[in-house]
Amino acid sequence: GNSVTQMEGPVTLSEEAFLTINCTYTATGYPSLFWYVQYPGEGLQLLLKATKADDKGSNKGFEATYRKETTSFHLEKGSVQVSDSAVYFCALSDQDMRFGAGTRLTVKP
Amino acid sequence: DAGVIQSPRHEVTEMGQEVTLRCKPISGHDYLFWYRQTMMRGLELLIYFNNNVPIDDSGMPEDRFSAKMPNASFSTLKIQPSEPRDSAVYFCASSLGTGPYNEQFFGPGTRLTVL
Numbered sequence: 001g002n003s004v005t006q007m008e009g010p011v012t013l014s015e016e017a018f019l020t021i022n023c024t025y026t027a028t029g030y031p032s033l034f035w036y037v038q039y040p041g042e043g044l045q046l047l048l049k050a051t052k053a054d055d056k057g058s059n060k061g062f063e064a065t066y067r068k069e070t071t072s073f074h075l076e077k078g079s080v081q082v083s084d085s086a087v088y089f090c091a092l093s094d095q096d097m098r099f100g101a102g103t104r105l106t107v108k109p
Numbered sequence: 110d111a112g113v114i115q116s117p118r119h120e121v122t123e124m125g126q127e128v129t130l131r132c133k134p135i136s137g138h139d140y141l142f143w144y145r146q147t148m149m150r151g152l153e154l155l156i157y158f159n160n161n162v163p164i165d166d167s168g169m170p171e172d173r174f175s176a177k178m179p180n181a182s183f184s185t186l187k188i189q190p191s192e193p194r195d196s197a198v199y200f201c202a203s204s205l206g207t208g209p210y211n212e213q214f215f216g217p218g219t220r221l222t223v224l
Contacts, residue, residue, distance in 0.1 A: 034212070043113070043200055043215030044152075089152065096165075097142075097213055101151040 002027045006090045006100035013080055013107050021075040021103050023064075023090035031094040033057075033066050033073040038087045038102070047075075047088070080107045111135070113216035115201050121222045127189040130219045133182055134203030142213060143176055143186050144200040152200075158184065159207070191223045 007022040025033065032051040036044040048057030053068035062077045073090060085107050090100040114133040122128055134141045142157040156166040161178045169176070173192070178184040188195055198220050202213040 036215075041217075043202075043217045044213075045215065046212050049212065093207075093211065096207065097154075099152045 002029075002031065002092055002094055002096075002098050004090050004092050004098050004100040006088075006103055008101070008103065009087075010104040010106060013105070015082055015107055015109050016079045017107075019075070019077040019080045019084075019105070021088055021090075021105070023073045023075065023100060025071050025073065025090075025092045027071075027092060027094055029094045031092045033064070034091040034093065034097075035062070035064055035073070035075050036089040036091060036099075038089065040086070044089060080105070082107045082109055113201055113203055113214055115199075115216035115219050117219060118217060119220050119222075121224065122191055123224050124192055125190045126223075127187065128191045128195075128221060128223075130186040130199050130201075130221070132184045132186070132201030132216060134184070134201070135214055136182065138203035138205050138214070139181075140204045140207050140211075140213075141178060141184050142202040142204075143184070144202065144215075146198045146200060146218070147196075155186070188221075191221075193223045196221055196223050 003026045034049045035047040037047045038044045048059040050057040050066035056065045064073050064075045087102045087104045089102045092098045116131045143155040145153045155168045156176045158178045176186045198218045200218045202215045204211045204213045
């Protein structure tokens, strides 16, 4: 079946550092890929998405490229801020939505 | 436009008591999902509805859990009797359609503590 694997956290970075959170997927069809973010005390909200191979999703300085050849959708940001501290979930949607385990990011001033 | 609304935001109860969690999806959305989030298990899909009909309840942990959707604008998740291991954050989400292109919109969650 379809599944998502993302790097375990927690991840702690200093402000302005470069961020990468790895995500790989297994799918039999042609899924869309998503990154959701969960800020403390809130529900998940969509950060970005890509619906086909080689698409790049981007939002708020975050980017992820749908790589079919490596079955990956890694999340990157060039310069993180304290306000980016949150839990990040990679997700795959085909017939249903599958979420990764989540990666907690803490950005220190 | 209001997002997904959940109530209560926090619930503290004693073991053996009945707990009812409520959700109002985004107007016009035809899919509704109930999730449970814990540190140990992460985010788990419990059940989802399409046009008020339960489609897949395979994630419901046991018979103590039940969910209903009497109309397009309201759903409940009930735990009876509750146990300490049910302590978690419960999220409701809704979407317009399902499949590769459909984003799910999440509510703020209900934090349940069973003593």
